[in-house]
Amino acid sequence: MHRWQTIVEPFRIHSVEPVEFTTVEQRTAWLEDAGHNLFALRADHVLIDLLTDSGTGAMSRDQWAAIQHGDESYAGSPSWYRFLDAVQNLFPFEHVIPTHQGRAAEKILFSVIGGPGKVVPNNTHFDTTRANVEYTGAEAVDLVIAEGRRPEVVHPFKGNMDVAALEELIAARGVQAIPAVFVTVTNNSGGGQPVSLANLRAVREVCDRHGLPLFLDACRFAENAWFIQEREEGQQGRPIVDIVRDMAALADGMTMSAKKDGMANIGGWLAMNDSTLAAQCRNLLILTEGFPTYGGLAGRDLEAIAQGLSEVVDSHYLRYRIRSTAYLADALDSSGVPVVKPAGGHAVYIDARALLPHIPPLEYPGHALATALYREGGIRGCEIGTVMFGRRPDGSEQPAAMDLVRLAIPRRTYTQSHIDYVVEVVRWVAGRADELRGLRIVDEPPALRHFTARFEPL
Secondary structure (H helix, E strand, C coil): CCCCCCCCCCCCCCCCCCCCCCCHHHHHHHHHHCCCCHHHCCHHHCCEECCCCCCCCCCCHHHHHHHCCCCCCCCCCHHHHHHHHHHHHHCCCCEEEEECCHHHHHHHHHHHHCCCCCEEEECCCCHHHHHHHHHCCCEEEECECHHHHCCCCCCCCCCCECHHHHHHHHHHHCHHHCCCEEEECCECCCCCECCCHHHHHHHHHHHHHHCCCEEEECCCHHHHHHHHHHHCCCCCCCCHHHHHHHHHHCCCEEEEECCCCCCCCCCEEEEECCHHHHHHHHHHHHHHCCCCCCCCCCHHHHHHHHHHHHHCCCHHHHHHHHHHHHHHHHHHHHCCCCECCCCCCCEEEEEHHHHCCCCCHHHCHHHHHHHHHHHHHCEECEEECHHHHCECCCCCECCCCCCEEEEECCCCCCCHHHHHHHHHHHHHHHCCHHHCCCEEEEECCCCCHHHCCEEEEC
């Protein structure tokens, strides 16, 4: 079959919603009112919203139809059993605990296994994962390979965990201090980069040798499986479902936000094989989320997730998804805009530290670039850098490993013309990079400050 170059969306548009066109003057005023925090903007004041891909995608015709099957029985709903079957078809863990989203699964799990003196290794913790670990008094340690900290370096699996560093951490802190080892697929904080099966097997071997459980933060499991199929030796041509099951078989449990590769607007789950741990987690679930067969979700949400899990592993969808992201990354790279290479699955990450070398990390170059993209073009991205990760549990502040701006692409939502517009705006702002200035924080909460902090330009 001929390999056409044009990316064809594997769907037709069935329903549309309007977007609002605004002026630079309006957006400048709205930024000021929001304390220069993009999270504080009204969504209808944003033209292209790339703040996150979490719960912001378009659901399919069949997902909307599945919603009509939603059974809202408090306990034992048929919708629960459809959800359970769909999860265990891909991730055959014995215990599946539904939650209203991924951070609720993290909160429950780390409340049970965390605590002062504990340390949780991960390739790279994302924001809520780190916050939920640290809230218990435990320490979150990132152990991504060296290539994963260098945006310009091309490596097929920059999300891989540094296995030698994991061994060193275990030797230094002791097995008793480590309640679980985590691997995030794909590695969001590091540029949406994938983890190989070979790396997961190596981490599994270390865990087996030391008697440690291995958990996946599996929010973008299907995208990770696609990269394995495309890039890992011996995996070409294998069904995506089989690769996902191989990933699951290497783990003892998982946390999941179904707002990503669950293809739904809300939902998540916690899963594991340990019956004692599951009982403790279910007790907390009942206190905070709901009964174990709905976990804070309506039956209609369980139905939408179940259908989404069958759609996300479709190879036509994944080809479109990954190539669409690469289209944006390639266009920016060819224009001289520094981006994390190679392109990740769900987002393109601009290297703000490289683009704005005149802005020191503690003056937040990522945030300066993100606010400029909104002010000039109505595009809302997200800083992944020193604002998000610079504040330490002891109150001190230091530069993050990288200062990036993430342009997260909602699933099945924007067309190529939208992305071409994003390229045009980024090029224009990058061409005037030396005019941008840093910011300072004038008010911030003690944790997850990027959501609600207020800034003023320097």
